[in-house]
Amino acid sequence: MEMKIALLPGDGIGPEVIAQAVKVVKAVAENFGHEVSFEEAPVGAAAIDLEGDPYPDSTHDVCLRADAVLFGAIGDPKYDNDPKAKVRPEQGLLRMRQKLGLFANVRPTFTFPSLIHKSPLKLERVEGVDFVFFRELTGGIYFGEPRGRNEQGTKAFDTNVYSKEEIARLARMGFEAAQKRRKHLTCVDKANVLATSRLWRETVQEIAPEYPDVKVEYEFVDAVAMRLIQWPKAYDVLITENLFGDILTDEASVISGSMGLMPSASLGVENKLFEPIHGSYPQAAGKDIANPLATVLSAAMMFEYAFGLKAEAEAIAAVVNASLAAGVVTEDIADGGKAYKTSEVGDWLAANL
Amino acid sequence: MEMKIALLPGDGIGPEVIAQAVKVVKAVAENFGHEVSFEEAPVGAAAIDLEGDPYPDSTHDVCLRADAVLFGAIGDPKYDNDPKAKVRPEQGLLRMRQKLGLFANVRPTFTFPSLIHKSPLKLERVEGVDFVFFRELTGGIYFGEPRGRNEQGTKAFDTNVYSKEEIARLARMGFEAAQKRRKHLTCVDKANVLATSRLWRETVQEIAPEYPDVKVEYEFVDAVAMRLIQWPKAYDVLITENLFGDILTDEASVISGSMGLMPSASLGVENKLFEPIHGSYPQAAGKDIANPLATVLSAAMMFEYAFGLKAEAEAIAAVVNASLAAGVVTEDIADGGKAYKTSEVGDWLAANL
Numbered sequence: 001m002e003m004k005i006a007l008l009p010g011d012g013i014g015p016e017v018i019a020q021a022v023k024v025v026k027a028v029a030e031n032f033g034h035e036v037s038f039e040e041a042p043v044g045a046a047a048i049d050l051e052g053d054p055y056p057d058s059t060h061d062v063c064l065r066a067d068a069v070l071f072g073a074i075g076d077p078k079y080d081n082d083p084k085a086k087v088r089p090e091q092g093l094l095r096m097r098q099k100l101g102l103f104a105n106v107r108p109t110f111t112f113p114s115l116i117h118k119s120p121l122k123l124e125r126v127e128g129v130d131f132v133f134f135r136e137l138t139g140g141i142y143f144g145e146p147r148g149r150n151e152q153g154t155k156a157f158d159t160n161v162y163s164k165e166e167i168a169r170l171a172r173m174g175f176e177a178a179q180k181r182r183k184h185l186t187c188v189d190k191a192n193v194l195a196t197s198r199l200w201r202e203t204v205q206e207i208a209p210e211y212p213d214v215k216v217e218y219e220f221v222d223a224v225a226m227r228l229i230q231w232p233k234a235y236d237v238l239i240t241e242n243l244f245g246d247i248l249t250d251e252a253s254v255i256s257g258s259m260g261l262m263p264s265a266s267l268g269v270e271n272k273l274f275e276p277i278h279g280s281y282p283q284a285a286g287k288d289i290a291n292p293l294a295t296v297l298s299a300a301m302m303f304e305y306a307f308g309l310k311a312e313a314e315a316i317a318a319v320v321n322a323s324l325a326a327g328v329v330t331e332d333i334a335d336g337g338k339a340y341k342t343s344e345v346g347d348w349l350a351a352n353l
Numbered sequence: 354m355e356m357k358i359a360l361l362p363g364d365g366i367g368p369e370v371i372a373q374a375v376k377v378v379k380a381v382a383e384n385f386g387h388e389v390s391f392e393e394a395p396v397g398a399a400a401i402d403l404e405g406d407p408y409p410d411s412t413h414d415v416c417l418r419a420d421a422v423l424f425g426a427i428g429d430p431k432y433d434n435d436p437k438a439k440v441r442p443e444q445g446l447l448r449m450r451q452k453l454g455l456f457a458n459v460r461p462t463f464t465f466p467s468l469i470h471k472s473p474l475k476l477e478r479v480e481g482v483d484f485v486f487f488r489e490l491t492g493g494i495y496f497g498e499p500r501g502r503n504e505q506g507t508k509a510f511d512t513n514v515y516s517k518e519e520i521a522r523l524a525r526m527g528f529e530a531a532q533k534r535r536k537h538l539t540c541v542d543k544a545n546v547l548a549t550s551r552l553w554r555e556t557v558q559e560i561a562p563e564y565p566d567v568k569v570e571y572e573f574v575d576a577v578a579m580r581l582i583q584w585p586k587a588y589d590v591l592i593t594e595n596l597f598g599d600i601l602t603d604e605a606s607v608i609s610g611s612m613g614l615m616p617s618a619s620l621g622v623e624n625k626l627f628e629p630i631h632g633s634y635p636q637a638a639g640k641d642i643a644n645p646l647a648t649v650l651s652a653a654m655m656f657e658y659a660f661g662l663k664a665e666a667e668a669i670a671a672v673v674n675a676s677l678a679a680g681v682v683t684e685d686i687a688d689g690g691k692a693y694k695t696s697e698v699g700d701w702l703a704a705n706l
């Protein structure tokens with residue numbers, strides 16, 4: 001197969017972890033006889049510094065030309081604490097999601113036996129946890145208009161807005177995933193307060209009969225925020241709106257003890273993007289110490305979701321497990337053992353595929 | 354002192370737990386020489402059933418006449434799964450908060466040594482946790498207009514809105530609390546996305562210099578959702594908007610292992626309301642098995658926050674600790690030991706003050 005992959009390393013540790021994923025993708029392509037080409041483009045603070053825009057048109061073109069996008073991380077502290085900053089790296093991320101139509105953010109949470117002891121939760125709560133969030137990514141309060149200030153600047157407002165179609169297409173993805181998993185779907189909303197949430201619940205209730213084998217539950221976002229910690233094993237597939245998904249998927253990411261390993265996919269009709277869930281971790285940038293495994297596993301998701309190549313995805317998962325078993329890991333999970341460099345882990349993975 | 358207390362038992366286990374708090378308040382009043390009178394009024398599903406309104410004017414009048422309100426819980430499953438229900442118990446709660454001007458919801462999280470083993474978190478993460486949320490309670494997306502549907506019903510919207518004054522009065526309460534505690538305040542927002550959050554951050558930055566002894570930090574809501582589980586000891590005072598507060602305070606409530614014991618206060622300029630953080634727990638209603646300690650500790654907060662009576666508050670805290678030490682507890686925390694009835698725990702507390 002021929003694959004054109006756009007590389008958007010972004011900020012902080014982004015370039016370093018993307019470089020390791022590239023090594024692994026090249027090795028997989030060689031082993032399985034695929035032809036892979038890469039085109040790189042700036043995004044985030046890196047793109048602001050270069051072109052004054054966190055998601056330049058030229059970067060968008062690179063994404064449109066590609067079959068899949070591999071994304072690092074964005075965010076730079078110099079933009080975070082200035083509430084009046086005119087351009088922020090995050091705006092690039094949001095514009096990219098919208099222009100590429102990436103309406104579904106897929107975030108699995110699962111455990112690695114060798115890392116589960118790092119979970120803040122007790123072993124019996126977290127052993128065997130395996131759920132996946134489908135977060136709506138191009139709607140809701142992230143994009144709703146009007147948003148801004150009154151003239152005097154003393155009042156600010158944002159608009160949360162959802163259409164039935166936006167809800168339905170995300171919900172269908174969730175239902176289809178549930179059918180391939182444990183057939184249990186949880187719709188997370190705040191239908192006791194929000195008009196948008198009532199439309200979510202209503203729409204999901206209308207669609208549910210099309211998936212009679214899936215058990216559907218409706219839970220309030222505050223209850224889920226509790227139960228994710230109390231009984232994370234209770235969940236299989238969760239669907240939710242953009243803002244709730246932002247909060248809950250990050251909360252979920254600390255459960256397994258392997259946050260540095262968690263991948264994600266952002267899917268649209270035409271475009272597909274893959275990225276680690278961790279941030280740009282600026283303190284570690286340039287030190288060759290960042291953990292590349294989440295990005296490597298995001299590349300595995302890419303083989304499966306963008307190209308339908310399951311064996312390739314499994315080969316990557318297998319070599320990641322092998323590196324964990326062999327202790328070829330970065331300092332964050334070295335646990336007193338030898339800490340390998342980011343680049344060394346990448347080399348080992350590519351060599352041992 | 355003379356104290357007029359409005360009792361709003363509400364739904365589910367509300368009446369049973371309020372009844373125990375009343376026993377304790379009466380006993381404290383007797384011991385300390387106060388004169389206490391109670392006036393009861395319906396709220397929630399109970400009030401819908403009686404008067405077709407979850408917060409009737411007559412109930413509001415009872416609250417206005419009182420010096421403090423002691424509230425049980427509201428919510429009935431028969432209203433939850435009907436997205437088209439015209440009257441919902443929660444509307445009563447929201448109307449009550451707004452009409453009484455209860456703009457600050459104060460939610461402490463602390464540990465009880467005898468219950469800490471029930472925490473889903475590992476002991477070393479949770480031992481000594483002691484933080485308090487100040488959640489804005491009468492603004493934001495809970496009340497913003499416009500909200501609703503388009504004509505065809507295919508699109509729904511909600512408005513998040515905050516004024517500088519709303520933010521400032523809540524923030525000042527947080528700063529004052531921080532000055533009496535560990536002098537560390539965290540402003541929780543989503544300033545990288547929301548216009549309202551940028552106004553929060555800006556307003557807090559403007560106020561901060563008035564409290565030079567308080568260290569202020571700004572964190573995104575998604576990061577706090579993670580760190581509350583990873584390092585809950587890192588927090589002292591947290592201030593945030595209504596919706597983020599709803600999610601994060603519920604998340605926080607499972608940390609200590611003693612959710613059934615966590616009290617809260619909702620404070621305004623004229624009115625003050627005290628309630629357990631747990632819900633109406635309909636499955637347990639009428640069985641005399643619900644844990645009354647959160648409501649009893651809410652009564653303790655009432656003595657302190659509504660009447661400035663710290664010794665009385667401490668006497669209640671002490672007898673609650675004594676009941677835990679003596680194992681006079683309901684089945685949820687009996688841990689294989691004898692389970693006392695709700696009413697028996699109340700009697701024991703009143704007798705042992």
Ligand SMILES: CC(C)[C@H](C(=O)O)[C@@H](O)C(=O)O
Nearest residue numbers: 075090093094246545546575
């Ligand atoms: C950086 C920020 C705008 C973004 C979001 O809120 O969506 C991030 O938190 C995420 O979840 O990808």
Ligand SMILES: CC(C)[C@H](C(=O)O)[C@@H](O)C(=O)O
Nearest residue numbers: 192193222428443446447599
């Ligand atoms: C019942 C509901 C409307 C309410 C809220 O969202 O404020 C509850 O969750 C709470 O936190 O008191």
